[in-house]
Amino acid sequence: MAWSDRGRRQPAVLSRGMVNQRRHKPDYQILLLSSILLSIGLIVVYAISPGLASQKQVSDNYYIGKQVMAILLGVVAFLIMANVPVRTWQRLQRPLIIVATAITIMALVLPASIDYPAHRWIRFAGFSLQSVEFIKFTLLICLASFLSNKAQNGQMADKNTMKPLLVVLGLLGAVVGLAQKDFGSAAVIVAIVATMSFIAGLPIKRVLLTAVLIVVASMLLILPFSYRRDRVLNFIHPEQNCLTSGYQACQALIAVGSGGLFGKGLAHSVQAYGYLPEAANDSIFAIFAEKFGFVGVTILIVFFMALFTRLKNIMERTSDTFSRLIVTGIMAWISVQVIINIGAMMGLLPLKGITLPFVSYGGTSVLFVMAVIGLAFNISRYTNYTSLSEVSPSRKKETGYALNYSTRRPS
DSSP states (O other), X not given: OEEOTTOOEEXXXXXXXXXXXXXXXXXXXXHHHHHHHHHHHHHHHHXXXXXXXXXXXXXXXXXXXXXXXXXXXXXXXXXXXXXXXXXXXXXXXXXXXXXXXXXXXXHHHSOOOSSOOSSOEEEETTEEEEXXXXXXXXXXXXXXXXXXXXXXXXXXXXXXXXXXXXXXXHHHIIIIIIIXXXXXXXXXXXXXXXXXXXXHTOOHHHHHHHHHHHHHHHHHHHTTOHHXXXXXXXXXXXXXXXXXXXXXXXXXXHHHHHTTTTOSOTTOOSTTTTTSTTTTTTTHHHHHHHHHHHHHHHHHXXXXXXXXXXXXXXXXXXXXXXXXXXXXXXXXXXXXXXXXXXXXXXXXXXXXXXXXXXXXXXXXXXXXXXXXXXXXXXXXXXXXXXXXXXXXHHHHHHHTOOOOXXXXXXX
């Protein structure tokens, strides 16, 4: 990479759309924002630990201890991903697919627990691993590799590009949405595939066709299951079934509404003491709103928006196609999961049973979210001074930019 008199990084042109990049200071803001969000989650889990412990008849330090352990493992995952070359993960696609397949099969065949009857977890010696998180990570790497090769070769409009994407969506929808009954995670997977494909240059007509197929598939995933139909009906009429199938949705709205402007305070939660199901996991945003009110919720959302802005900045300034698609997938993964969780707790979306990244109690979620943040942190070391949206079309062609972020191919 050449350096101009002003010290601005200028990419040197190489073959096949690659850019020679010099390592520089990473984006420490994403590390800071992630640490703040993890700290918020740790504080909330600590505050509600006595209430949770009284229901499960365990030590008051049980939940906070496990959350601290999860964060420490997340820090280790972050450090590994932040220092292992990104291209190494591209070379490990086959082992990742084998491991993801193995742990998914194990989750499906091993006995489920009484509290969580869905076959989503592998449990051993007091620890659990949710297989779909590894699926999302593997999908992120493999899809970025597949789409980057297609984009660099100008094959995004080919039928041979669309077919594998539909096969992957159908397979993962059947496994995650049907077999594991995890419609929320299936929606996140669809968002990852759709966003990465769109940014890679998939024609608009095919994006819309895929959207129609996804809507049809979603109906097929909802209609056969009574609890999913109930969630949709409870979303439309939340006040009708507050004592039966709509209990969690109603209690979540009560928690959010009772927080008022400034909240009840850190030590004055009511809903965590057996009223709101999954208070530490899926419903932790409602607990947070009860404790810190509208002001606290606004601040939390601002932190998430700041993190998404930093990820978008990295994505736009990364000249390597593979790395840019990875950051795109990370941003889709975290942002859609945040939208689904917060929307469900505020009555804007049906309940999906999905965690709030960084904040919710749960080792697997924290581990993989920190891993992908470490991956984005690693990629941020090799960004360019000028973002893709600021580069002229002629300069994009000259420097080998493969993605049509601001000037897409006509559909």
